[in-house]
Amino acid sequence: MTDFFSALPILAVFISVLLVMLVVVAYPRFSYPLHLAAIGVFAALVLVVISLLRYERETSEFFAFFVGDTFSKVTQGALLAATLVVLVISREWSSVTKDRGHAYAILLLISLVGAMALVMSTHFLSFFISLELLSIPVYAMIAYEIRQRRALEAGLKYILLAGFSVAILLFGAALIYAQTGSLQFEVLAEKTLDTLGFIGYALFFVGIAFKVGLVPFHMWLPDVYEGAPLPVTAFLATVSKGAVLFFLVRFLSLVGMDGIADVVSIIAALSVLSMFLGNILALKQNNLKRLLAYSSIAQVGYIFIAILTSDSHAVLFYVCAYFVAVLCALFVITLTSHFDIEKESIRSLDALYFSQPRLAIALTVALLSFTGLPLTVGFLSKFFLLTSAAYAAQWSLAISLIVSSAIGFYAYFKIILAMATRSNLSMLPRARTRPSFSELTILVLTCLILALGVWPQPLDDVATAAALESSDPT
Amino acid sequence: MILLAALLALPLIGGIFAAMLVNSKLSRAVAICALAANCVITFYAYGLDATAPWISSLGAGIHLRLDGFSFVLVLLANVLTLLAVCYSAESHKRREGLFLFLLLTTLSGIIGVFMAFDLLLFFLFWEVMLVPLYFLLLLFGEEQRQKAATRFLILTQSSGLILLISIVALYVLSGGTTFDYVDLLARQRSDVDLVVSLGFLLAFLVKLPALPFHIWMPSVFTNTPVSALMTGILIKTGAYGLMRFYVPLFPDVTSEIAPYLMILGMIGLIYGSLAAYSQKDIKKILAYSTIAHVGLILAGIFTQSSIAFTGVAVLLVTQAIGTGALLLICNHVYASTHSRELGRFSGLFASMPNAGVFALMFVMASVGLPGLGNFVGEYYVLLGLFQTDWRIAVVATIGIVLSALYMLRFMHRIFFGEQSGVHQPSDLSRGSILVFSILIAIVVFIGFYPSLLIDTVSRSWGG
Numbered sequence: 001m002t003d004f005f006s007a008l009p010i011l012a013v014f015i016s017v018l019l020v021m022l023v024v025v026a027y028p029r030f031s032y033p034l035h036l037a038a039i040g041v042f043a044a045l046v047l048v049v050i051s052l053l054r055y056e057r058e059t060s061e062f063f064a065f066f067v068g069d070t071f072s073k074v075t076q077g078a079l080l081a082a083t084l085v086v087l088v089i090s091r092e093w094s095s096v097t098k099d100r101g102h103a104y105a106i107l108l109l110i111s112l113v114g115a116m117a118l119v120m121s122t123h124f125l126s127f128f129i130s131l132e133l134l135s136i137p138v139y140a141m142i143a144y145e146i147r148q149r150r151a152l153e154a155g156l157k158y159i160l161l162a163g164f165s166v167a168i169l170l171f172g173a174a175l176i177y178a179q180t181g182s183l184q185f186e187v188l189a190e191k192t193l194d195t196l197g198f199i200g201y202a203l204f205f206v207g208i209a210f211k212v213g214l215v216p217f218h219m220w221l222p223d224v225y226e227g228a229p230l231p232v233t234a235f236l237a238t239v240s241k242g243a244v245l246f247f248l249v250r251f252l253s254l255v256g257m258d259g260i261a262d263v264v265s266i267i268a269a270l271s272v273l274s275m276f277l278g279n280i281l282a283l284k285q286n287n288l289k290r291l292l293a294y295s296s297i298a299q300v301g302y303i304f305i306a307i308l309t310s311d312s313h314a315v316l317f318y319v320c321a322y323f324v325a326v327l328c329a330l331f332v333i334t335l336t337s338h339f340d341i342e343k344e345s346i347r348s349l350d351a352l353y354f355s356q357p358r359l360a361i362a363l364t365v366a367l368l369s370f371t372g373l374p375l376t377v378g379f380l381s382k383f384f385l386l387t388s389a390a391y392a393a394q395w396s397l398a399i400s401l402i403v404s405s406a407i408g409f410y411a412y413f414k415i416i417l418a419m420a421t422r423s424n425l426s427m428l429p430r431a432r433t434r435p436s437f438s439e440l441t442i443l444v445l446t447c448l449i450l451a452l453g454v455w456p457q458p459l460d461d462v463a464t465a466a467a468l469e470s471s472d473p474t
Numbered sequence: 475m476i477l478l479a480a481l482l483a484l485p486l487i488g489g490i491f492a493a494m495l496v497n498s499k500l501s502r503a504v505a506i507c508a509l510a511a512n513c514v515i516t517f518y519a520y521g522l523d524a525t526a527p528w529i530s531s532l533g534a535g536i537h538l539r540l541d542g543f544s545f546v547l548v549l550l551a552n553v554l555t556l557l558a559v560c561y562s563a564e565s566h567k568r569r570e571g572l573f574l575f576l577l578l579t580t581l582s583g584i585i586g587v588f589m590a591f592d593l594l595l596f597f598l599f600w601e602v603m604l605v606p607l608y609f610l611l612l613l614f615g616e617e618q619r620q621k622a623a624t625r626f627l628i629l630t631q632s633s634g635l636i637l638l639i640s641i642v643a644l645y646v647l648s649g650g651t652t653f654d655y656v657d658l659l660a661r662q663r664s665d666v667d668l669v670v671s672l673g674f675l676l677a678f679l680v681k682l683p684a685l686p687f688h689i690w691m692p693s694v695f696t697n698t699p700v701s702a703l704m705t706g707i708l709i710k711t712g713a714y715g716l717m718r719f720y721v722p723l724f725p726d727v728t729s730e731i732a733p734y735l736m737i738l739g740m741i742g743l744i745y746g747s748l749a750a751y752s753q754k755d756i757k758k759i760l761a762y763s764t765i766a767h768v769g770l771i772l773a774g775i776f777t778q779s780s781i782a783f784t785g786v787a788v789l790l791v792t793q794a795i796g797t798g799a800l801l802l803i804c805n806h807v808y809a810s811t812h813s814r815e816l817g818r819f820s821g822l823f824a825s826m827p828n829a830g831v832f833a834l835m836f837v838m839a840s841v842g843l844p845g846l847g848n849f850v851g852e853y854y855v856l857l858g859l860f861q862t863d864w865r866i867a868v869v870a871t872i873g874i875v876l877s878a879l880y881m882l883r884f885m886h887r888i889f890f891g892e893q894s895g896v897h898q899p900s901d902l903s904r905g906s907i908l909v910f911s912i913l914i915a916i917v918v919f920i921g922f923y924p925s926l927l928i929d930t931v932s933r934s935w936g937g
Binding site: 194368373375399402406457461 | 528529530531532565594597598599601602605609611612620624627631632636638639642643645646650799823
């Protein structure tokens with residue numbers, strides 16, 4: 001029964017993929033595929049919660065490939081919740097471009113199945129299949145507005161670089177296999193490595209670094225974020241990136257980091273580079289999506305502090321907090337950049353405090369969460385990173401976190417300043433009346449950022465329960 | 475617990491209500507009610523101590539305490555904000571709700587800083603109070619408000635982040651189980667205390683602002699909106715942090731570095747006085763005079779003697795009142811003359827006698843005239859300095875004499891002399907006269923009957 005329940009959420013999403021396909025084939029004029037997808041995702045989320053409540057401490061294994069423990073359930077829950085918000089954002093977008101979004105809903109759900117499988121993977125084979133299932137639909141989603149040049153360009157860039165990175169990753173896995181004779185993560189932990197295995201791990205991490213956008217493998221990220229439609233950007237920033245990070249936590253907790261200390265120290269250096277480069281380059285951006293892309297590069301650098309100090313609790317907390325903030329920010333940007341003039345640029349937010357104060361406040365709260373200001377959940381998540389770095393006596397990482405955050409202030413406050421400035425552009429009428437459901441979602445996200453910033457205990461408890469046992473920082 | 479939580483929550487709730495109401499008179503009434511209630515609650519909450527769990531995986535708890543020192547500062551913050559709201563009656567017809575919301579949330583943060591006995595909680599309030607203040611400056615400040623607000627935020631935030639590293643380091647060094655101030659006081663001293671303490675020191679010195687970190691101060695002062703009364707109390711958080719946290723948590727380090735910081739304080743006192751004397755902008759004179767006063771406070775704190783501590787506490791109260799009141803008078807002068815430049819106008823006494831009288835009183839207080847509150851504070855600080863190092867005390871006395879120089883110049887050039895350059899001279903309104911009367915009454919009361927205040931605060935350090 002436990003096994004069944006662990007597999008149920010992913011099955012539910014898979015069934016809703018089939019359901020949407022069937023409905024779309026049967027009724028080509030069906031105009032609510034996103035709603036249908038949302039129902040499926042919501043059902044899966046409910047199943048995750050039920051199985052968390054009923055079988056809290058039980059773990060079920062599916063051959064050597066997948067494992068359903070608390071960690072995978074909680075991370076799946078986070079991915080599902082993020083997808084729900086992405087679907088709400090998508091509603092805004094498809095209503096603007098007059099697209100019914102049939103294929104979009106299907107692609108999104110398939111990608112979600114891949115993400116959910118990825119966080120359960122314990123074997124290179126299942127990992128690879130899940131990763132491809134996650135990535136391939138995203139290529140199409142990025143280039144969904146096929147008539148738009150930059151979307152096409154972004155899609156192509158993503159395909160090329162993702163293909164390249166997967167090839168490297170596979171080569172790394174092959175080298176590890178050649179060395180150890182196993183593709184199962186648990187078995188790898190017991191083997192000792194020589195140069196070949198070391199190179200294998202290094203290549204494997206290069207592939208992962210491509211996927212999450214760690215410097216110097218981040219080049220594709222700003223272009224793709226900018227070119228992709230806003231909801232797809234939101235999906236990339238949350239589900240696609242979060243799943244890979246969650247997977248990495250599981251991988252390192254199974255394999256252990258003692259044997260690959262050299263690789264780990266290289267990654268630590270790269271994460272410091274990411275923090276600084278991401279924040280410094282964010283300063284110069286005028287396009288909001290590019291700015292968020294560079295900020296996400298910096299955030300990945302931060303998250304790697306917790307990954308490298310094997311503090312899965314901090315990773316979970318940080319990624320969940322980041323999901324909420326980035327979804328809130330992208331949602332507001334979606335609602336404010338309906339007009340072609342200065343689309344998605346900082347100037348499109350001019351005088352937002354005066355024209356749409358509610359959206360402006362929501363965006364401010366999200367940005368303050370990025371900067372890590374107290375009373376927002378972003379502060380506590382950074383604080384957890386700081387304590388995990390301090391416990392591991394990684395003071396250089398802690399200080400990099402602080403200094404680069406201080407640089408990041410400028411970038412985020414540039415947006416806040418723009419919202420407070422009046423200009424001629426703000427005289428334009430903001431004619432469109434927004435559907436109230438979107439505003440409600442933004443309100444919920446904003447309140448979440450603030451509520452968890454004041455009272456983080458619920459999220460803290462969940463993250464503590466889900467923390468992988470082998471990775472306690474002692 | 476409930477009373478202490480109410481002290482924090484009431485301004486916040488009042489602010490939210492004030493922001494939601496459309497009618498500006500109604501929202502001001504709500505704010506005044508909340509603040510008045512908060513003043514009353516402060517008296518009932520005096521001496522309370524409460525703890526509650528907060529983030530279990532870190533061992534951080536909610537620990538609030540209102541001892542004598544905190545009580546005085548919380549009450550002062552409440553009263554000053556109440557008066558600021560009453561005073562601002564005339565100036566923010568539009569966007570009144572937003573203004574009140576920002577003002578009251580800043581107050582919530584400041585009260586939190588003064589009550590938090592858990593370091594993580596303290597840091598939270600320490601950073602949080604800056605955000606609404608930033609928006610107050612940004613949205614309601616004067617011409618160069620963007621520059622002033624940004625500079626203020628960047629400097630205080632960056633120093634705050636360094637404070638955060640220090641707090642985490644202290645937490646890990648003490649075993650990583652608690653952020654509670656009382657528990658951390660009893661921790662094992664470690665060899666790296668000096669390095670750890672630097673983060674605390676830096677953050678508090680920036681907020682004070684002590685000499686090399688004072689650059690945010692003049693621009694904030696010149697562009698500050700009517701919330702001037704707030705600025706007065708806000709910068710007292712730096713001194714509070716030094717007295718409450720730095721000196722008790724790192725006693726060995728404090729004695730080690732005390733001579734240097736007393737010298738730094740003296741340099742600040744002399745530099746601030748001379749700089750104030752050479753300013754043309756009337757608000758900048760006040761800014762540099764504050765920097766000078768802060769020098770004295772810094773030296774007083776690092777004597778580590780309870781006499782000087784008491785003096786500093788009195789000075790904190792009287793200077794918050796005095797500087798705030800003088801800033802309000804400057805705002806009034808600026809509103810009538812459209813200029814802040816010394817020499818552009820003079821002889822305002824004839825056209826605004828009430829403002830002139832109040833200005834004279836606060837200038838006298840600032841100079842340290844006996845019978846007014848500042849004198850008591852300066853006397854105690856000098857006493858403490860003499861016991862520690864007579865050379866420092868001599869310099870401090872000279873510095874205090876210098877203050878007469880620039881403050882009298884300030885008074886003389888604005889209010890006395892030939893009347894000239896005034897466009898729309900208008901005297902203080904009846905409401906403002908009431909506000910100023912209350913402020914001066916407090917200063918006079920402290921001057922003639924200081925023992926009430928002194929007894930209350932000195933209990934906090936067993937004096």
